[in-house]
Amino acid sequence: MLEIKDLHANVEGKEILKGLNLKVNAGEIHAVMGPNGAGKSTLANIIAGKEEYEVTDGDILLNGDDIEELGPEERAHKGVFMSFQYPVEIPGVTVTNFMKTAINETRKAQGLEEMPAKDMLKKIREKSELLEIDRKFLSRSLNEGFSGGEKKRNEIFQMAMMEPKLAILDETDSGLDIDALRIVANGVNKLKSQDNAIIVITHYQRLLDYIVPDYVHVLYDGKIVKSGTKELALELEEKGYDWIKEEINA
Amino acid sequence: MELKEKLVSSFLAFENTVNVDAPIHDIRTQAIKIFEEKGFPTKKEEAWKYTSLNAVLKHDYSIFPKEENALEFKDVKKYFLYDLDTYKIVFIDGKYSSHLSETTHDKIDVCLMSSALTHDKYKAVIDNYFNKVARQDGLTSLNTAFSKEGAYIYIPKNKLADKPIQIIHFSTGKESAQMLQPRNLIVVEENSHVQIIERHQSLTDNPVFTNSVTEIYVDKRAHVDYYKIQNDNEQASLIDNTYIEQQAQSVASVHTFAFGGNITRNNLNFFQKGEGIDSILNGVTILEGKQHVDHNTLVHHTEPNCESHQDYKGIFDEKATGVFNGKIIVDKIAQKTNAFQSNNNILLSDKATINSKPQLEIFADDVKCSHGCTIGQLDENALFYMRSRGIGEKEARALLMYAFANNVLESVKIPQLKNRINKLIANKLGVDIGFDL
Ligand SMILES: Nc1ncnc2c1ncn2[C@@H]1O[C@H](COP(=O)(O)OP(=O)(O)O)[C@@H](O)[C@H]1O
Numbered sequence: 001m002l003e004i005k006d007l008h009a010n011v012e013g014k015e016i017l018k019g020l021n022l023k024v025n026a027g028e029i030h031a032v033m034g035p036n037g038a039g040k041s042t043l044a045n046i047i048a049g050k051e052e053y054e055v056t057d058g059d060i061l062l063n064g065d066d067i068e069e070l071g072p073e074e075r076a077h078k079g080v081f082m083s084f085q086y087p088v089e090i091p092g093v094t095v096t097n098f099m100k101t102a103i104n105e106t107r108k109a110q111g112l113e114e115m116p117a118k119d120m121l122k123k124i125r126e127k128s129e130l131l132e133i134d135r136k137f138l139s140r141s142l143n144e145g146f147s148g149g150e151k152k153r154n155e156i157f158q159m160a161m162m163e164p165k166l167a168i169l170d171e172t173d174s175g176l177d178i179d180a181l182r183i184v185a186n187g188v189n190k191l192k193s194q195d196n197a198i199i200v201i202t203h204y205q206r207l208l209d210y211i212v213p214d215y216v217h218v219l220y221d222g223k224i225v226k227s228g229t230k231e232l233a234l235e236l237e238e239k240g241y242d243w244i245k246e247e248i249n250a
Numbered sequence: 251m252e253l254k255e256k257l258v259s260s261f262l263a264f265e266n267t268v269n270v271d272a273p274i275h276d277i278r279t280q281a282i283k284i285f286e287e288k289g290f291p292t293k294k295e296e297a298w299k300y301t302s303l304n305a306v307l308k309h310d311y312s313i314f315p316k317e318e319n320a321l322e323f324k325d326v327k328k329y330f331l332y333d334l335d336t337y338k339i340v341f342i343d344g345k346y347s348s349h350l351s352e353t354t355h356d357k358i359d360v361c362l363m364s365s366a367l368t369h370d371k372y373k374a375v376i377d378n379y380f381n382k383v384a385r386q387d388g389l390t391s392l393n394t395a396f397s398k399e400g401a402y403i404y405i406p407k408n409k410l411a412d413k414p415i416q417i418i419h420f421s422t423g424k425e426s427a428q429m430l431q432p433r434n435l436i437v438v439e440e441n442s443h444v445q446i447i448e449r450h451q452s453l454t455d456n457p458v459f460t461n462s463v464t465e466i467y468v469d470k471r472a473h474v475d476y477y478k479i480q481n482d483n484e485q486a487s488l489i490d491n492t493y494i495e496q497q498a499q500s501v502a503s504v505h506t507f508a509f510g511g512n513i514t515r516n517n518l519n520f521f522q523k524g525e526g527i528d529s530i531l532n533g534v535t536i537l538e539g540k541q542h543v544d545h546n547t548l549v550h551h552t553e554p555n556c557e558s559h560q561d562y563k564g565i566f567d568e569k570a571t572g573v574f575n576g577k578i579i580v581d582k583i584a585q586k587t588n589a590f591q592s593n594n595n596i597l598l599s600d601k602a603t604i605n606s607k608p609q610l611e612i613f614a615d616d617v618k619c620s621h622g623c624t625i626g627q628l629d630e631n632a633l634f635y636m637r638s639r640g641i642g643e644k645e646a647r648a649l650l651m652y653a654f655a656n657n658v659l660e661s662v663k664i665p666q667l668k669n670r671i672n673k674l675i676a677n678k679l680g681v682d683i684g685f686d687l
């Protein structure tokens with residue numbers, strides 16, 4: 001589904017990603033872990049198409065196609081979704097209207113008719129129930145005045161609405177208490193299928209108790225320096241990142 | 251000949267077309283003297299620092315419409331709010347079009363200034379209200395001197411106007427360049443209520459210069475909602491002088507949608523004359539090209555326990571320029587006044603400019619006054635967020651602009667009008683998505 005080859009990327013002239021490789025197949029869940037500042041969000045944003053990051057070398061292939069030239073909306077139309085580490089507040093646009101517009105614009109781009117209002121409402125109801133989101137919440141301005149946890153839950157609600165092929169969850173666990181974490185993880189697991197893939201970015205193992213990854217990667221200083229299975233996450237939880245740094249520097 | 255001289259010398263000719271024995275004629279004569287003395291404003295005046303009329307005044311305007319021009323409803327339907335039952339007072343090149351209008355004298359008067367100025371039936375109202383709240387500056391006096399036609403609306407005590415009223419001024423361009431000076435009088439007595447929608451529309455590429463004066467009296471506990479749609483072409487300039495006097499516990503709101511025109515100047519003045527008054531001034535300005543809009547507002551609080559709320563949103567692209575100059579005066583006895591003003595702007599291009607200047611003159615000590623002004627760009631992070639959800643860049647920009655103007659749009663009380671404004675905006679922004687924020 002996703003193949004990243006030797007990716008180098010700059011922001012404001014500074015090299016952040018320094019030759020990163022990653023391959024994710026349909027049906028898989030990958031966890032990307034790593035210390036603060038390692039470049040995890042940068043990776044997520046580059047896949048989603050944020051323009052302030054400059055790809056200087058390497059390829060990002062989605063189902064075999066190079067997506068470098070595509071704008072963020074075109075990537076979304078191909079099924080890419082990022083749950084933001086810091087969701088943006090948009091006063092004046094309600095959650096419901098945002099989702100209606102997002103879904104219908106995506107359908108238009110895919111050559112489909114707009115979703116009938118009845119179906120849209122039904123879908124909104126289903127997905128908000130899945131994430132235990134209060135109806136009142138949906139008529140509030142997007143993310144405005146939401147708590148950290150509410151923002152994250154709202155991101156996964158959007159994921160549920162958009163039904164992406166490739167979802168990248170950037171620190172979705174931060175700001176969630178344990179009950180909310182369970183709800184969100186349960187939501188993500190329900191959305192998982194053999195046709196889609198998920199990349200979970202986190203620096204705690206906690207989330208991975210609920211969303212169990214097939215592979216775990218350590219991102220450090222702009223590269224994936226170690227990959228393994230979910231046991232690697234446990235080891236990182238226990239020992240921190242220092243031993244990895246030592247291993248690399250040795 | 252300069253326009254000023256031409257106007258002054260035309261006054262004699264104008265007198266031949268009106269009854270010089272009417273009491274109003276003294277007012278006209280007085281007014282032309284004031285205009286002769288004061289002339290047109292120049293950039294040397296503080297209040298006109300950012301708006302120059304030079305380019306507008308240089309055309310050789312015809313001052314009186316020469317002939318009656320007709321328009322077919324089907325050709326101009328789109329400028330009407332046609333999906334709503336309304337009264338209509340329509341002018342073509344300054345002359346009343348009975349064909350396009352729908353007036354009434356049933357319980358309320360929705361008719362013509364020319365009748366009100368000449369028939370005895372209206373004399374008491376004219377004597378009481380005509381040219382009373384209007385200030386005697388050069389432009390207003392010029393309009394007063396030539397005042398002859400416009401909308402006359404009189405809602406007696408305890409009446410609810412049964413439907414909104416549209417006032418539409420068309421110019422056809424049959425004259426090479428045309429100056430129009432409509433004069434409107436709106437009197438709403440105690441406990442009465444009316445909604446008015448006003449539009450100036452040029453149908454030509456010839457220059458049109460409109461110097462409009464509207465006086466509105468809002469008696470005790472009365473309620474007036476006034477909506478101005480300014481979406482004219484780039485040859486049409488408008489100076490809109492609106493004067494509103496409010497009595498105790500009345501509510502008056504004016505929405506100004508400034509979406510186009512060459513030079514548009516809104517002189518919007520509220521004079522509060524009682525307690526418990528609420529004055530609402532809302533505006534959305536969306537401009538591109540070299541268009542220029544100048545909102546010059548005044549709210550004068552003269553009695554205790556009143557409120558005023560001003561909320562102006564501006565979006566400027568290309569080389570468009572905007573001015574917001576909001577003056578609030580709170581007299582010494584006007585304790586417990588709440589006066590709020592905010593002016594927020596987005597500049598989409600680095601060649602667009604906005605000058606925003608609040609002027610607070612507060613002489614009472616127990617008041618709540620706040621004013622705020624922001625100038626910014628569209629939030630890039632918000633744009634990326636929306637695009638990453640599949641919303642195209644143009645649509646995402648449009649959605650953000652809608653969101654920015656949304657609270658003003660939300661305060662439009664006529665659903666069909668709100669709908670129309672939304673469509674006008676979508677059109678302007680070149681997007682086709684069903685906004686219903
Ligand atoms: N927009 C940006 N402008 C400047 N520096 C940035 C920007 N985004 C990220 N960086 C820098 O890139 C590095 C990696 O950041 P980030 O990808 O957010 O790390 P992580 O998500 O792993 O904590 C950091 O040193 C950060 O300061």
Ligand SMILES: [Mg+2]
Pocket residue numbers: 040041042085170171
């Ligand atoms: Mg991060």
